[in-house]
Amino acid sequence: MPPIEQETSILSMDPPEHSRLRKLVARAFTARQIERLRPRTQAIVDDLLDRMIAAGSPADLAESLAWPLPITVICELLGVPVEDRDRFRVWTDRLLSLSGTEIEQTMQARESLDAYLADLIAQRRVEPTDDLLGQLVLARDEDERLSEGELVAFGVTLLVAGHETTANQTGNFVFLLLDQPQLWQQLVGDPDLVPAAVEELTRFVPLGASAAFARIATEDLELGGRLVRKGESVVTTIASANRDETVFDRPDEINLTREQNPHVGFGHGVHHCLGAPLARLELQLAVGTLVRRLPGLRLAVPADDVAWRVDRLVRGVRALPVAW
Amino acid sequence: MTDTRWRITVDHDVCIGSAVCAGTLPNRFKIVNDKSVPVESEVEPDDDVLGAAESCPMEAILIVDAGTGAVLAPEV
Numbered sequence: 001m002p003p004i005e006q007e008t009s010i011l012s013m014d015p016p017e018h019s020r021l022r023k024l025v026a027r028a029f030t031a032r033q034i035e036r037l038r039p040r041t042q043a044i045v046d047d048l049l050d051r052m053i054a055a056g057s058p059a060d061l062a063e064s065l066a067w068p069l070p071i072t073v074i075c076e077l078l079g080v081p082v083e084d085r086d087r088f089r090v091w092t093d094r095l096l097s098l099s100g101t102e103i104e105q106t107m108q109a110r111e112s113l114d115a116y117l118a119d120l121i122a123q124r125r126v127e128p129t130d131d132l133l134g135q136l137v138l139a140r141d142e143d144e145r146l147s148e149g150e151l152v153a154f155g156v157t158l159l160v161a162g163h164e165t166t167a168n169q170t171g172n173f174v175f176l177l178l179d180q181p182q183l184w185q186q187l188v189g190d191p192d193l194v195p196a197a198v199e200e201l202t203r204f205v206p207l208g209a210s211a212a213f214a215r216i217a218t219e220d221l222e223l224g225g226r227l228v229r230k231g232e233s234v235v236t237t238i239a240s241a242n243r244d245e246t247v248f249d250r251p252d253e254i255n256l257t258r259e260q261n262p263h264v265g266f267g268h269g270v271h272h273c274l275g276a277p278l279a280r281l282e283l284q285l286a287v288g289t290l291v292r293r294l295p296g297l298r299l300a301v302p303a304d305d306v307a308w309r310v311d312r313l314v315r316g317v318r319a320l321p322v323a324w
Numbered sequence: 325m326t327d328t329r330w331r332i333t334v335d336h337d338v339c340i341g342s343a344v345c346a347g348t349l350p351n352r353f354k355i356v357n358d359k360s361v362p363v364e365s366e367v368e369p370d371d372d373v374l375g376a377a378e379s380c381p382m383e384a385i386l387i388v389d390a391g392t393g394a395v396l397a398p399e400v
Contacts, residue, residue: 015348019375022344026379027399262341262358269347276342277381 008153011161011271014218018270021146021154024139025274028077028132034277037073041281044072045289053293053324058300061320065290066170067163070282074162077278078155079131080120088116092160098210098311110156117155132158165207166279168309168316170286173201175317176254177287179303186256187287188295194288197256198280203263204254206239209315212267238264294324328369329390332362332377338384345376345385352376353385366390373397 010021027033045065052064071089075082094102094109117133124137133155139145146154177184187193214233221228228234242263243251249258266273273279290297299306300321307318332352341358349372353360367373377385377397387397 016372019348019372019379022379023375026381030381030383030398032383266342268341269343271347272342272344272381274381 008150009157010154011157012213015270021150022274024136024145025132029274029277031277034281038281041073041285044069045285049289049293058321058323061174061322062171062317065286067167069286070163070166073282074159077132078158079129079133080159088113088159092164095160096164096313098313113156114152117152121151162275164314166282168314169205169207170283171317171320172205172315173283173287174290175306175320176201176205178297178299183254183256187291191288191291193256194291195284198283198287199261199263200254200256200258202265203242203261207314208238209312212236212238238267297322297324329366330369330373330396331366331388331390332373333386334360334362335384335386338382340382342381344379344381348379349376
């Protein structure tokens with residue numbers, strides 16, 4: 001796949017530029033601020049499940065809960081109209097695709113997303129808002145703390161990273177819990193285990209379908225006993241680090257009550273997931289509410305028949321047929 | 325020239341070892357046993373240190389004016 005030039009993404013920037021951008025939104029994503037979203041997020045989960053239950057068993061959990069939950073939350077946080085979701089999902093879907101034959105479509109999707117965000121930004125210049133996008137526009141216009149290109153790219157990144165990740169992991173987590181019903185029953189019996197379970201599943205279930213982003217050494221360094229020269233790239237594998245037998249007792253087993261769990265499912269260092277507290281909240285509420293409201297939840301098809309997305313940056317089910 | 329010093333402490337009950345701080349300012353923070361530790365507990369005033377504290381997802385980094393005890397970060 002040919003490289004796509006994207007200079008202003010926070011995902012690949014180094015300090016101090018990275019720190020300058022991250023600082024602009026860091027406060028909105030602290031554990032303390034995210035905790036304030038709990039009642040609203042719980043209400044969204046309940047509303048989605050009300051509708052799924054009313055429509056009747058079986059249902060596709062991916063479309064009923066896993067996708068609309070994080071999309072709704074990040075839209076409300078950013079100030080993106082949630083009713084536009086069918087439009088931008090086509091673009092974000094294309095953006096995370098790895099199929100190399102349709103590079104023009106990937107570029108086109110990026111341009112469409114950029115134009116969409118630019119339009120929302122322009123609206124905020126006419127009518128200021130206090131959502132996150134509105135705050136970033138003020139940071140640009142009043143304090144010149146980021147460039148116009150950075151502003152648009154940041155909006156795109158927050159929107160895409162704000163839902164693709166959690167949406168896929170919600171489906172992946174629930175699939176795994178229903179495929180190993182003793183785990184599901186353990187949570188049904190003791191819902192207080194849900195936060196620890198989310199940590200363990202974040203450790204155990206790889207989000208990336210491939211290696212993570214390549215990181216390029218800015219200076220010579222020794223890493224794992226080998227010399228990495230300035231300019232050379234290093235590809236880390238988070239999924240492997242999360243199964244490190246020198247760190248985790250029985251790393252290949254899922255232990256929902258694991259006490260020491262220093263996993264790197266959200267990364268490590270300056271690029272540690274900005275949205276980690278939000279992802280934790282959404283995953284905990286999604287799994288916890290399912291366990292409480294639908295304790296008899298089960299896969300509606302044999303596990304082998306659950307279809308998985310392929311050629312994508314992140315792993316995820318295409319659909320998750322469930323019954324109750 | 326100022327005599328003001330800032331005191332840096334990291335609450336290890338709250339720190340999750342994300343290493344956002346240590347990655348941003350390796351001269352100010354290091355990770356020891358999965359927790360952040362200030363390289364020096366008192367430093368000269370440095371806006372980058374405030375930035376690192378403000379970027380901590382857990383708000384585990386406390387910066388106070390060593391002379392007055394005033395809390396400089398995190399913001400309330």
